Amino acid sequence: MNTIVSTSCGFHAVQNALKHPDNVEVLLYDVERNDLRLKELAEQARRSQIQIRATGKKELDKVSAGVRHQGVIVIHTTGLAKPSLSLEEYLTQLERVPLLLVLDGVQDPQNLGACLRTAAAAGVDGVILPRKKGCPITATVKRVAAGGVSHLSIFEESNWNRVMTTLKNSGLWIVGTDEKAENDIYSTDLVRPVALVLGAEDKGLRRLTRKQCDQVVRIPAVGGIHSLNVSVATGIALFEVLRQRRSPLQK
Structure with a gap:
């Protein structure tokens, strides 16, 4: 399977994505959003040595392609991991x-x-x-x-x-x-x-x-x-x- 880029958008999806940090390239968050849940996700990403980037709502809207993101997105290097077994x-x-x-x-x-x-x-x-x-x-x-x-x-x-x-x-x-x-x-x-x-x-x-x-x-x-x-x-x-x-x- 060719390497592609995909995203997980919103608190719940990002929280679950961070349980598999090897599949996460970067976490993007809205710098102007003051939300305890967002801070907790950023801290979890930091502990997993995932790159974190503060940005604005305009870029998040663009990256999410219209999907509701709640101010936080993770970018994956693969859309779906290829199973190790047939x-x-x-x-x-x-x-x-x-x-x-x-x-x-x-x-x-x-x-x-x-x-x-x-x-x-x-x-x-x-x-x-x-x-x-x-x-x-x-x-x-x-x-x-x-x-x-x-x-x-x-x-x-x-x-x-x-x-x-x-x-x-x-x-x-x-x-x-x-x-x-x-x-x-x-x-x-x-x-x-x-x-x-x-x-x-x-x-x-x-x-x-x-x-x-x-x-x-x-x-x-x-x-x-x-x-x-x-x-x-x-x-x-x-x-x-x-x-x-x-x-x-x-x-």
């Missing part, structure tokens, strides 16, 4: 029943960030994103994820067919989601090793992705709206896995 190698060294999240072409950075935040909260073992046919990890994604990116093993993959084959060969049951599916998620056994697959906001799962799923399920709705936002669906699906693993379905 996806296949990573799956073989997992010591618990794995839960992976596969996002098949989510386009909106707000949605992607929310999905990643939820994935981190659910303790997923890995997230798989398409390298080209989806939203990249941007400053907005990181801000919305509120530090979630730093807590996840994220794989950006180009060969989607190989991804699905690798998941199957590693013993994962691939479960896609579709509002029109016959079976619902609550009657589906998710205690086994699972890769949950959610599609793009407008089109859902791509045809070939759906074809490679072992099972496609729906999240049942009782109101007049049957289509859920992808980040909401992600949260429901992931935490249904956790619920079942604490209290498995009765056979």
Whole structure:
């Protein structure tokens, strides 16, 4: 992966970024802002020997490219650290029943960030994103994820067919989601090793992705709206896995 520059903006995102100081190049802060939280972040950066630069709101607005920054930004030398292991190698060294999240072409950075935040909260073992046919990890994604990116093993993959084959060969049951599916998620056994697959906001799962799923399920709705936002669906699906693993379905 080529070295690129990315940012984390706002108190919460910066606080989480500073937990991984090796990935931070410089902390920028608004010299005219008198805020105890900002001073604490600057002191944390100083202890980690991170470069600190006082600047003005005008430059911060420019660096953040319109993302709300609250007067503090960190600049990373890499947008997303390249995993030290391939996806296949990573799956073989997992010591618990794995839960992976596969996002098949989510386009909106707000949605992607929310999905990643939820994935981190659910303790997923890995997230798989398409390298080209989806939203990249941007400053907005990181801000919305509120530090979630730093807590996840994220794989950006180009060969989607190989991804699905690798998941199957590693013993994962691939479960896609579709509002029109016959079976619902609550009657589906998710205690086994699972890769949950959610599609793009407008089109859902791509045809070939759906074809490679072992099972496609729906999240049942009782109101007049049957289509859920992808980040909401992600949260429901992931935490249904956790619920079942604490209290498995009765056979």
